Amino acid sequence: MTIIKNLLLSxxxxxxxxxxxxxxxxxxAGPQNALNNDRLPYYYQQxxxxxxxxxxxxxxxxxxxxxxxxxxxxxQTLLHHQPSFIGFFYAGCVTLCPISLEVxxxxxxxxxxxxxxxxxxxxxxxxxxxxxxxxxxxxxxxLKLPNDWTLLTGSSQQMQKLTASLMTDINLxxxxxxxxxxxxxxxxxxxxxxxxIYDASSMLEMRxxxxxxxxxxxxx
Numbered sequence: 001m002t003i004i005k006n007l008l009l010s011x012x013x014x015x016x017x018x019x020x021x022x023x024x025x026x027x028x029a030g031p032q033n034a035l036n037n038d039r040l041p042y043y044y045q046q047x048x049x050x051x052x053x054x055x056x057x058x059x060x061x062x063x064x065x066x067x068x069x070x071x072x073x074x075x076q077t078l079l080h081h082q083p084s085f086i087g088f089f090y091a092g093c094v095t096l097c098p099i100s101l102e103v104x105x106x107x108x109x110x111x112x113x114x115x116x117x118x119x120x121x122x123x124x125x126x127x128x129x130x131x132x133x134x135x136x137x138x139x140x141x142x143l144k145l146p147n148d149w150t151l152l153t154g155s156s157q158q159m160q161k162l163t164a165s166l167m168t169d170i171n172l173x174x175x176x177x178x179x180x181x182x183x184x185x186x187x188x189x190x191x192x193x194x195x196x197i198y199d200a201s202s203m204l205e206m207r208x209x210x211x212x213x214x215x216x217x218x219x220x
Contacts, residue, residue, distance in 0.1 A: 040187075040215055043194040046167050060192045062165035066154035069136040074152060079192040083216055084120040085209070086166065087185040087200050089151070090127040091139040100183045100200035101143055107206050108146060111213065119187075119213060121149045126170040126179045128159040166194070187212055190220060 041050035044059035063076045078084075087104055089097045104121055111118060125131040131139075136151040145151075153159070163170045166186055173179060187196035187209065196212045199205045 039219055040195040040212055043167070043186075043197055048167060048197055057193065059194075060165075061188065061194065062162050064152075064154070064158060064162045066152040066158060066162075067133055069133055069140055069151040071133040074150065076192060078120070078122070078150065079188060080190060082117065082120055082190055083195075083213065083220075084122050084188045085185055085213075086122045086124065086188060088126050088163075088168065088170075088183075089123050089139070090125050090179055091131045091135045092127065093179075096183055096201060098143060100185070101145065103200050103203060103206055104185065105146065106203070107209055110206070110210055114210070114214075116214065117217060118148075121146070123149065123151045124159065124163060124166075125151070125153045126159075126163070126168075128153045128156050128170075167197075185209070187216065189216055 037052045039052065041052050042056035042059060043050060044056060045051075061076075061079075065073060065075045068074050085104060085107065087100055089101065101123070108118065108121060125136065131153050133153065136153060140149065140151055154162075160170060168184060170179065183199055183201035185198045185200035186194050187198070189195050195216055196209065198209050
């Protein structure tokens with residue numbers, strides 16, 4: 001009887017292991033190129049590789065508790081209502097940041113002309129130790145940013161955790177000490193998952209941003 005029980009237990013373990021491996025293969029693997037997928041991919045790795053598997057769909061950007069340009073506390077629930085475009089800035093930037101902000105502003109205009117549901121526009125400072133709420137408010141006023149945009153700051157540790165989940169290192173500096181934040185922008189779905197990565201300094205790239213945003217709305 002003991003031998004039979006051991007055999008049944010071994011068989012159960014074998015079946016369970018086989019099923020688990022099969023599930024994991026489907027969850028972690030799957031076709032990983034655009035030719036085999038008609039949905040927007042997910043991004044969560046530093047190499048910016050696109051993924052379509054189940055594991056990738058579970059990845060969210062980091063939880064956060066920050067402050068906006070009005071001095072109000074904001075957390076990750078901000079991202080749970082509608083898709084968002086997230087970009088970077090710092091109030092001392094007078095060259096590349098205004099260009100990227102203008103591209104994103106035009107993107108908002110274009111989505112309005114197409115009568116699409118408006119995405120959220122959220123900008124993260126890469127110099128949180130310098131950009132408090134009043135500084136961000138003054139910067140937004142200076143550049144005439146839309147009133148419904150959200151600019152966020154917080155402690156250096158908080159900002160580093162959030163931007164790291166957006167595959168961006170805000171500690172990087174150029175040879176002259178300026179923040180090396182790039183002009184990258186991200187499209188997030190309403191579950192805080194990264195679905196697109198773009199060069200926010202390019203008006204040509206904006207066309208891809210609009211197409212992806214339309215695809216995301218149809219998918220949701």
